[in-house]
Amino acid sequence: MDERLQRILPRVQKPARYVGGEYNQIIKDKAEVRLRMAFCFPDTYEIGMSNLGMRILYGCLNDLPGVWCERVFAPWGDMEDEMRREGIPLWALESGDPVSDFDVVAFSLGYEMAYTNVLNMLDLSGIPLRSADRPGLRPLVFAGGTSCCNPEPLADFMDLMVLGEGEEIDAELLKLYQTALDEDWSKQQFLLEAAKLGGVYVPSLYEPVYDENGLLIEMRALPGAPETVTKRIISDFDSSYFPVEPIVPSTEIVHDRVTLELFRGCIRGCRFCQAGYVYRPVRSRSAEKLVQQGVESVKNTGYQQISLSSLSSSDYRGLPDLCDGLLDYGEARGISLALPSLRADNFSMDIMQRIQKVRRSGLTFAPEAGSQRLRDAINKNVCEADLLESCRVAFAGGWNGVKLYFMLGLPTETDEDIVAIAELATKVLHCWKQHASNKSRGVRITVSTSCFVPKPHTPFQWEAQVSMEEYKRRVRLLRETMTAKAITYNWHDPETSYLEAALSRGDRRVGNAIEAAWRSGAKMDSWSEFFSFERWMQAFESCGLDPAFYATRERTQDEVLPWSRVDMGVRADVLWQERERSRAATITPDCREKCSACGAACLLKGGKCDG
Amino acid sequence: MDKLRLLFEKTGRAVYISHLDLMRTMQRAFLRAELPLRYSEGFNPHAQISMLLPLPLGQESVCELMDFRVYADCDLAAMPAQLSAVLPEGIAVRSAYEPLRKGRDLKWLRVRGRFIYDNGATQALAEKLAQFYSRESIVILRRTKRGEGESDIRPAIREFSVQAQGSEVLLDAVVSAQEPTLNPELLVSALRQLAPELVPDAAYFRRTAVYDAEMQEFR
Numbered sequence: 001m002d003e004r005l006q007r008i009l010p011r012v013q014k015p016a017r018y019v020g021g022e023y024n025q026i027i028k029d030k031a032e033v034r035l036r037m038a039f040c041f042p043d044t045y046e047i048g049m050s051n052l053g054m055r056i057l058y059g060c061l062n063d064l065p066g067v068w069c070e071r072v073f074a075p076w077g078d079m080e081d082e083m084r085r086e087g088i089p090l091w092a093l094e095s096g097d098p099v100s101d102f103d104v105v106a107f108s109l110g111y112e113m114a115y116t117n118v119l120n121m122l123d124l125s126g127i128p129l130r131s132a133d134r135p136g137l138r139p140l141v142f143a144g145g146t147s148c149c150n151p152e153p154l155a156d157f158m159d160l161m162v163l164g165e166g167e168e169i170d171a172e173l174l175k176l177y178q179t180a181l182d183e184d185w186s187k188q189q190f191l192l193e194a195a196k197l198g199g200v201y202v203p204s205l206y207e208p209v210y211d212e213n214g215l216l217i218e219m220r221a222l223p224g225a226p227e228t229v230t231k232r233i234i235s236d237f238d239s240s241y242f243p244v245e246p247i248v249p250s251t252e253i254v255h256d257r258v259t260l261e262l263f264r265g266c267i268r269g270c271r272f273c274q275a276g277y278v279y280r281p282v283r284s285r286s287a288e289k290l291v292q293q294g295v296e297s298v299k300n301t302g303y304q305q306i307s308l309s310s311l312s313s314s315d316y317r318g319l320p321d322l323c324d325g326l327l328d329y330g331e332a333r334g335i336s337l338a339l340p341s342l343r344a345d346n347f348s349m350d351i352m353q354r355i356q357k358v359r360r361s362g363l364t365f366a367p368e369a370g371s372q373r374l375r376d377a378i379n380k381n382v383c384e385a386d387l388l389e390s391c392r393v394a395f396a397g398g399w400n401g402v403k404l405y406f407m408l409g410l411p412t413e414t415d416e417d418i419v420a421i422a423e424l425a426t427k428v429l430h431c432w433k434q435h436a437s438n439k440s441r442g443v444r445i446t447v448s449t450s451c452f453v454p455k456p457h458t459p460f461q462w463e464a465q466v467s468m469e470e471y472k473r474r475v476r477l478l479r480e481t482m483t484a485k486a487i488t489y490n491w492h493d494p495e496t497s498y499l500e501a502a503l504s505r506g507d508r509r510v511g512n513a514i515e516a517a518w519r520s521g522a523k524m525d526s527w528s529e530f531f532s533f534e535r536w537m538q539a540f541e542s543c544g545l546d547p548a549f550y551a552t553r554e555r556t557q558d559e560v561l562p563w564s565r566v567d568m569g570v571r572a573d574v575l576w577q578e579r580e581r582s583r584a585a586t587i588t589p590d591c592r593e594k595c596s597a598c599g600a601a602c603l604l605k606g607g608k609c610d611g
Numbered sequence: 612m613d614k615l616r617l618l619f620e621k622t623g624r625a626v627y628i629s630h631l632d633l634m635r636t637m638q639r640a641f642l643r644a645e646l647p648l649r650y651s652e653g654f655n656p657h658a659q660i661s662m663l664l665p666l667p668l669g670q671e672s673v674c675e676l677m678d679f680r681v682y683a684d685c686d687l688a689a690m691p692a693q694l695s696a697v698l699p700e701g702i703a704v705r706s707a708y709e710p711l712r713k714g715r716d717l718k719w720l721r722v723r724g725r726f727i728y729d730n731g732a733t734q735a736l737a738e739k740l741a742q743f744y745s746r747e748s749i750v751i752l753r754r755t756k757r758g759e760g761e762s763d764i765r766p767a768i769r770e771f772s773v774q775a776q777g778s779e780v781l782l783d784a785v786v787s788a789q790e791p792t793l794n795p796e797l798l799v800s801a802l803r804q805l806a807p808e809l810v811p812d813a814a815y816f817r818r819t820a821v822y823d824a825e826m827q828e829f830r
Contacts, residue, residue, distance in 0.1 A: 001624065007813045009627060011668045016632060021624030021700035023640075250628045250636055250699050302639025302697075334656060 001096060008082040016251035017045035018079060019564035020071070020093030023248045024300070026062045027094055034066040035178050038092050038125075039278055042117035043526070045073040049247070050255035052309060053145065054108055057166050057510040058241035064171055066178070068100075069439035070094040074117045074523075075124070077530065083124065090124040099125035104140045104177065106170075107158075111146035112503035113496065113526040115154060118143070119518040129515065131159050132202065137187045144170070148201070149231070149278050150456040152562040153506040153514060155203035159187070160194055162201075162214040164231025164568060165264070167241055169199045191482040193222045199232035208508050208566055214549070216507055216560045223275065237264060237283035244296040248303070257305035257338070258297040260290050262322070265478070265600070266311035269611045270378045271582050272368070272410065274455035275311055276566045277575075280600035281609035282591060285319030291325035298335060306330070307338040313591075314343040314351075317610075323354060344382055344390040347571055353397060365396050366405040369413070370420030376585045377412050379578070384424065391428050395436045401444040402428060407472045408491075409466035410453040412581060418474050421447065422481035447482065448490045449475065455504050457568045459578035462555040465501040467548075468494040495533040499525075501551035502540070507562040512543040569600035613683045614741075616710040617677045617694075618830070621666060622817075625701025630665045633659070636699060646690065649680040663714040664821070667794050673705075676829075678714065695759035710830070717788055717829045719769060721820040722795045724782035726811035736809070737775040740782075743806050744771045744798070751801050756786065764801060767793035768772035780811070788821060 001019070009015040027578045039058060041048030048071070049053055050287050060275065061069040070092035075083060089098040099105060105127065108117050119129055127141065134141065144162035151161040162169050174195060180190040195202045205225035209218040221227060242261065249256070265282035266275065267573070285293075295304050306326060310316060311522070326337055342348040344365045352363075367382055367425050369375045375382060391402060406421050425447050432443045451471045454460040471494040503510060517539035524530035540547050555561065557576060574596065581588060588596055591611025602611040619620035628636060638658040640646040649720070650656040663676040698704070728736065743749075749765040767787035774781045786793040795816040804809045821829045 003813075006815075015627040015668070016629065019624040019627050021701045023643075023697065024635075107759070248639060248699075250625070251632045292765075298642075299645075300643065302642035304642070334650065 002088065002091075004086050004088055005096075006096075008079070008086060008088070012079045012082060013076060014251060017073070017077065017249075020096070022250050024070070024245050025094055025247050026058070026387040028062075028068040030068075030095075031440060032066070033068040035068070035104065035174060037061060037069045037106060037174065038072050038099045038102040038117075039069050040072040040105060040121055042068075042074055042107055042109070042114040042121060043524075044076060045249075045251075046253040048073045048108075049249050049253045050106065051110065052259050052261060053110075053166070055243050055246045055259075056241065057108075057170060057246070058247075060167050060241045063241070064174065067174055068094075070097075072121065074121055077524070079083060080120075080124065088584075089126050090121060098189045100127060100139070103138055103181065104142070104174065106141075107143040107145075109143045109145035109154070111526065112153070112500050114147075115434065115503060115514050116518045116522040117524055118154065119157065119515060120523045123518075125375075128154050132156070134159070135187060137185060137190055139182055140190075142173075146275070146278060146503075149274070149566055149568050150504060150506070150563040151201045151203060151566065152208070152508045153510045155206075156511045158203060160191060160200050160202045160259065162198050162232070163568070166232050169197065169232040172197050173200065174478045179364070184423055188355075195224060195226060195229075199212075199230065200402050201229045203508075203564065208562070214574075216410055216562060218560055220563070221563050221565070228565050228567045230603070231569060233277075233281070233569075233603050234264075234283070235607055236312075238285050238289060242293050245300045246297065248301045254513055255307065255558050256303070257307050258294060258301060258303045259309050260294050260297075260309045260318075261285065262290065262308055262310040262313060262316045264310075265524070265609075265611070268312055269379050269578070269588055269590065269596070270368070271377075271459040271578055272452060272455075273311075274458050276458075277570050278457050279311065280569050280611075281390045281604060282600065282611040283526055283607070284316065284318075284610045287321040290318075290322050291329070293331050294326050295333075298330070298333075304333075304334060304547065306333050310341060311316055312343060312349045313339050313341045314345065315590075316537055319351060323351060324515045327354070331495065344387045348390070349372045353393075362392075363399055363401065364403040364405065365390070367424065368407050370407065370422070370424050371409055371417045372405060373585050374413055374417040374420075376457075376587045377582045378410055379582070379587055381587060384427070388431050391431045392435045394441075395432045395507045396596055398437050399433075400436065400438070400441050400448070402429065403448065406447065407451045407452040408448045408478070409471050411452075411460055412465075412585070413461045415474075415477060418478050419481050421478055421591055425482060425487050426484060429484055443486050447487060447492065448492070449478065450492040451494040453497050453501045453504060455564045456561070456564075457570065457575070459575045459582060461505070461549065461561065461575065462557065462579065464497065464554040465498065467552050470496050471497075496525075496531065498547065498551050499533070500535055502547035503550075505550050505562070507550075509543065511606070513540045516540075516542050554568060554605060562579075569598070569603050574598045604609060612709070614678065614680055614710065615687070616708055616830075617679065617690075617704055617800065618706045618708075619675045619677065619702060619704045620673045621675055621702050622671045622673070623701035625699055628667050628670050628699070628702075629668050630662065633662070633666075634660060636702070637679075639726060640694055640697050641679075642699060644693040645680045646693065647683040649682045664720070664788055664792075666818065667796060669815045670795070674818055674821050676714070676717075676821065678710065679704065708830070712823070712829065714742045715789070716823045717821055718824040719785050719822040719826060720788040720818060721822070722782070722784050722786060723776045723817045723819050724784065724795060724798065725733055726780040726799075727813040727815075728778055728780070729812045731778050731782075732775045732780045734775045737773040739806075740780060740809055741771065741773045743802065743809060744768060746786075749801050749805065751797065751804050753797065753800070762791075762792060764784075764797055767791055768798075785822070
C-alpha cells in the first residue's frame with residue numbers, strides 16, 4: 001500500500017472502504033492480464049457495493065480471459081480533501097493502482113444525481129473530463145446503466161455509452177477494444193467499429209441541432225452513425241451469469257446480504273415508472289435455479305439474509321416455490337428472507353406471513369396516488385379495497401406500523417386527489433382501530449410524498465413537472481388536511497426533484513451546467529451534506545440555461561427529444577398512446593392479462609416475453 | 612467441547628477492519644467454513660464470540676485471541692486452515708484450542724512500533740525517545756468515558772527500547788494490556804503533549820506477544 005495513503009487512512013471516517021482486500025475479491029496476476037478495466041461506481045463504497053448490477057458485471061467481466069476488472073468508488077469528502085492535499089490520485093481497490101494506469105474506465109450510471117461524481121472521479125484520476133480532450137485510444141472512458149437511456153447530458157464526457165444490460169455487450173466491446181489496441185487503431189476508427197456492435201451509443205457521431213429559440217430540432221446522425229441505437233438485453237435470462245461468489249465487504253454496506261434476481265422487466269406498466277418501461281421485456285429465472293443460487297451464495301458468503309429482488313416480486317409466478325425452497329434450507333440455519341416490492345394484495349400478505357415467522361418489521365406500501373381516478377391515470381393498478389384488506393391482515397397479525405408512499409405533482413392531479421391521500425391514510429387508521437390485535441402499543445402510520453419527476457422513455461416523458469412553488473402549495477394543502485395524531489406526514493423537498501427533472505430530460509447543453517456545477521464544488525449531490533441547490537442554479541445560469549426549460553415545460557408530440565436516437569424497446573407511439581389513456585384515466589391491463597404489443601418482445605432472440 | 616480459543620493474525624489491509632466489523636467478519640467466516648459456531652438463544656441470536664483484547668483500528672497483530680463457543684465437536688487441528696481459507700486478505704488463523712486460562716489473566720502486551728521521521732532518524736533522536744519514556748512519570752491529558760482527565764501512563768510501560776534505522780526509529784515496548792489498557796497510540800500522544808520536537812511524521816504499531824502478570828506468554 002502507498003505509504004502516503006497509509007498515513008491518511010487513520011484520519012478518515014470508515015477507512016475499510018478504501019483498501020479492498022475483502023473476501024471473494026478477484027486478484028489476478030498482472031503478467032497474465034492484457035486488458036485492465038476500472039469499474040467506477042459514482043457514489044460511496046457502501047452504496048456501490050450494494051448494487052446488484054455492479055456485482056453481476058464484476059464477476060462476468062472477470063470471467064473473460066486476459067481481462068482484470070477492478071472496483072473504484074467515490075471517496076467521501078474527508079478522504080477527497082486528504083487525497084487532493086497529498087496529491088494521491090484515485091485508485092482501484094484490488095491492486096491499489098491509480099485509475100490512470102487502466103486501459104478502460106467504465107462508469108455505472110444509475111441516477112442523475114451522481115453525474116457530478118463522474119466528473120469528480122475522472123478529475124481525481126487525472127483524466128481529462130471531455131472526450132474531445134482525450135484524443136488517444138487509451139484510456140477508453142464509457143458508461144452504462146439506466147441513466148444512459150438519455151445519454152445526452154454526459155455525452156461530451158463519454159467516448160461511448162452502452163444501452164441496456166451489459167453482460168454481453170460489455171464483453172463484445174472489450175474484445176473489440178483489445179483488437180483496436182493490438183492493431184493500433186485510431187480512437188475514431190475504434191468508435192466507428194464500436195457503433196456497429198449494436199447497443200453502443202457514440203455521442204460524437206450525433207450532432208444536436210437547435211433552432212433560434214434554443215429548441216432541439218434534430219439529432220443529426222453523422223457518417224457512420226446508426227439511425228437508432230437499440231438497447232441490448234439478455235434473451236436467456238434463466239441461464240445467464242449470476243454471481244454466487246459475491247465480494248463480502250469487511251465493513252457494513254447498505255444492502256449487506258445475498259440478493260437474488262427473480263426477473264427483469266415488469267408486467268405492470270405504471271406510467272410514471274422508468275424502470276417498468278426500460279427493463280422490458282419480462283424474463284424470469286426459474287424458482288429451482290434461484291433456490292440453487294441462493295443456497296450457493298449463502299454458503300460462499302456467510303450472509304444470513306436473502307433479499308428477493310425484482311420490480312414487483314408478487315408478480316413472480318414461482319414465488320411460493322421459491323420461498324419454500326429457500327426456507328427449507330434456511331430456517332434451521334437462521335437465514336431470513338426479505339421481500340421488498342410486494343404489492344398490496346392478499347397473495348402478497350400470505351407470503352409475508354410465511355416468511356416473517358418471528359420478526360415484525362414495518363410494512364411499506366406505495367399507492368403513489370390518493371384517489372382511484374389518479375391511480376388509474378398513472379396505471380397503478382392497486383385499489384383501495386386491496387390496500388385496506390392488506391392492512392387489515394397485517395394489523396390483525398400484529399403489525400403496528402405502515403408506511404405509505406405517494407407522489408405529488410402527477411399529471412392530471414387536482415386538489416381532490418391530494419385530499420384523497422389524507423382520506424386514505426385516515427381509512428388505514430380506522431382499519432387499525434377495528435382490527436388491531438394489540439392496541440396497547442399504538443400505531444404509526446407514516447405518509448411520505450415526493451415531487452414527481454417525469455422521465456425519458458415513459459408515457460410521461462412529454463409532461464411538465466409542477467413548479468416547486470406548486471409542489472409546496474400541494475404539500476401545505478395535504479398537511480392541513482392530515483390532522484390525526486397517529487399519522488405522521490413527511491415530505492421531500494422539491495429542490496432535488498426539480499434538478500433531477502432538469503438533468504434526466506436534459507440535452508447535450510446540460511452537460512455544460514453539470515461541469516460548471518462540479519467546477520464550483522458540486523459532488524455527492526444525492527447527499528444532503530453536500531447538495532447545494534443555489535450552486536446548481538448558478539451553474540445553469542452561467543451556461544445560459546434555464547432548468548425550467550427542461551423540468552417544467554410540456555413537450556409537444558413532434559418535439560425532437562434528446563434521447564430520440566435511443567430505442568429502449570418500447571415503441572414511442574405506444575408511449576404516446578399510454579399518455580393519452582392517462583389523460584382519460586383509462587387503465588391498461590397488465591401484460592399477463594393482455595399484451596399491449598409494446599414492442600419490447602422484439603428484442604428477444606428466441607424465447608418469449610414472460611409478461 | 613464447548614469453549615474454544617483462536618490465535619490469529621491481523622495484518623496488511625485487514626488492519627482497517629474495525630472491532631465490530633471483525634466480529635461480523637469472523638461470524639461469517641465460521642458460516643462459510645461450516646463450523647458449528649454457537650449462537651445465543653432468543654429473538655435476536657448473536658454469535659458467541661468475543662475478542663480478548665480488542666485491537667485498535669490501524670494496528671497490526673500476530674497474537675490476537677478470540678474466544679468462541681461451539682455446539683458440536685470439531686477438528687481443532689484442521690480449523691486454522693479451514694478458517695484462513697475463507698477470511699479476508701490479512702487475517703490468518705494460527706491455532707485453535709481449548710483454553711486453560713481466563714482472559715483476565717492477560718496482563719502485558721509486547722508492541723513493536725515504527726516511528727517515521729521524514730527528515731531522517733538519528734541515534735541521538737532514538738536516545739531522546741528512550742530518555743523520554745524512562746522518565747519517572749509521564750502525565751498526559753486523555754479523554755475517557757468520564758471526560759477529560761490527567762493520568763500517568765508511565766506505570767503502564769514495563770519495558771522500552773529503541774533503535775534508529777534509516778528514516779525510522781524502531782520501538783520495542785511492553786505495555787499494560789488490561790487494567791489499565793494502554794493503547795500504544797498514547798505513546799505518540801504523550802510526545803505531542805510533552806515533547807513535540809520528538810513527534811514522528813507517522814507511527815505504526817504491531818502487537819507481537821501477550822503475557823500474563825509473570826511475563827509468561829499467555830495463551
